[in-house]
Amino acid sequence: MTSTLIAPGTAIGKPAHRDPNVLRWLAAYTSSMVGDSVYYIALSWAAVQQGSPAQAGAVMAVSAVPRALLMLGGGVIADRFGPRRVVIGSDLVRCAAGLSVAALLFLTSPGLWPLALLAVVFGTVDAVFMPAVGALPARVTTRDQLARVQGMRGLAIRFANVVGGPLGGLAVALGGAAAAFGLAGLLIAVSVPLLISVRMREPAVDDKAEADAGNADAGDAGEGAGGRGAAPGSAVLGAPDSEAGGATATARATTPLGDLQAGLRYIRAHRVLAPLMLAIALGDLGFVGPLNVGLTLLADERGWGASGMGWVLSGFGVGAGAAALLLTVRGRLPHAGHVAGWAILAGSVAIGALAFVPGVLAAVGVALLVGLLAGLSGALCGALLQTQADPAYLGRVTAVSSLVSLGFAPLSMPLSAAAIGAWGTGPVFVGSAAVCGLGGVVALCVRDLRRAELPG
Template structure:
């Protein structure tokens, strides 16, 4: 399939003087589209979870909500190839339109009938399949809408969008369920995603350089995939960066998801206490994203990433031994600040160190780590806490996370990596 057969042509940005990303209307339209889409995702997953619980047992609901991760993990590398072959803008617009249409169709069905769990499971599979294409394209798009020296700032703006979605999405989904049940919540999610589509259409992309446009029809998708993996493996920064991201996520996801729930129950903090701790983490992560948005460039990026991971890991271990809720909230703020800073630095380095022609595939590799491998730590963390308690498991998780920082310190290319000026 050739690029000429696509129905959404790229709108090219003519040469123009450099402009700071947070003052660039084109970048702001993309950030708005991304944020609205993420809010829609939050509402969607809440609606899916609620509908599954209403239509089946707790175990069945868990399967329905988790099933979307399977196609996402299995197909994301292929999604990265698609994004690089046909252009991230086209892929993002097309996949967002499919997500919107699918969710609105299910909302319409739920308004008139109750088909049961099979429809919800099918929706989860479709959503996860489209996400496998959508997520790599989202990661590849910023490099086409701004200059390399602004990609770190865009990463911070994206982080603020994620924090906003986390704060607004759940209450909005709950309101939709309270007003009109699962059907209304799904309709709300679909409409939010729909708002992002015209914003994405209005985003202009830069014309790719000659070395960014490979002869797509002269290579197979398999060769493109192998070339992307080889690009990561041979790169002096990207190779160790992927290991750092993997270890950081493996050590972070378990304690800050299922582990925190069990810790709050063990300490008698209750759901409200857990909410305060999560709020503290979100505040710290939001401050880190805001710092990168305002500064745009942090010197010694590789060293800062490694330097933030290790004390952040220590804060994760300390969280399990907090003597009371106020100390736990303060520790969570520190965890959010340090892990948010290291995550933003890793994301910015991934964006700036990757050749633009490979960004979809490289983003897919990072997505496989974060969305496919790291979630495996959640059931393992829960089982381990049941045997050894929260303290030892949080400490082991912190050690795994700190190993990511050690890899970054021991890899000269990553340790000395800088963001473009």
């Protein structure tokens, strides 16, 4: 005569890697990411062919400006109108832009201006696309599967990196930049019908209550649990896409600026999200410089050559892929906050050690360890963001996280290059490792983040 009551949205079903709905979303995401990789190959090749190396570099960098400036606004749009609508609209715009440039390059030789315009369009759309992509998993699976979905997403990114580069190079070799742009547009287009077929779920009341519990005693009552100090109607900002008109009604009831301010207040007052954002920022700032420009300079200094650098990067990719696979298979890891903190800290030590290894083989082994630890901490931090944030704020939470990782962290690359020129690779790698390690210290010293758990 005993029965178990299962709250809405937490019912036990298929694990994410066996759920056809999640797999359709994953196929759409993977196709879009492979298209992105092909696009970057096409853009870099076309820019080099149409202009000088300096001009090509400017074209490649121009997309970063609108992406950084508009990212927070993109989070507001994702929360106001629903992440699936925003992702579908973004993919349609990117597909149309890529195919238009492909046709233009096929018919004529227009110079750099259409490439620069395309880069601006992609950067602007990315500012909306990235927060929406981050908010979408919570609409396609239950909270207890979000950690596994983060692992699956990590595998998709690794697959896109491995496949997209050679595929883009093959398209350029066979048909030039026009063919590569066309292929990129078609790959992005494949994601649209797949996303349309994905069923959206409404976040359960219990989901929101658990997220609110982490914020219950923060700040004043107006900024308290669940962000109830937000403008009226903000509780349905995250309404599922299937509820036509719900998000639109909310958009009329509040202003975008008010929604943005409410989202920032929500993050600042949250006992887990606020320190988690700081840990992510410090970890990325210490990681991006050494593993990008720093590794190139290190390989040149040690005489490893381009092939040696490629092997080191491959080691990192294998490690990161192994971490994503682990989370995909396990579904969750206990003591997530604790493990993430120690992974960041241990990964920072490995980053510092990379500058002192004697040869390529040892560097590959250390890079594999860096990838494993960085991939594990990144996946856990992403899963904690997904599960700790109130779904109504998830787009804005993802936007802040993306801005930190993709807007601010890349600024460390020119600084790292200049510092290596002045002091050498060893001191700069150690200094960067210290900055990265501070992220782990934050995660381990803040009690609520250290004790944060993934549902399961």
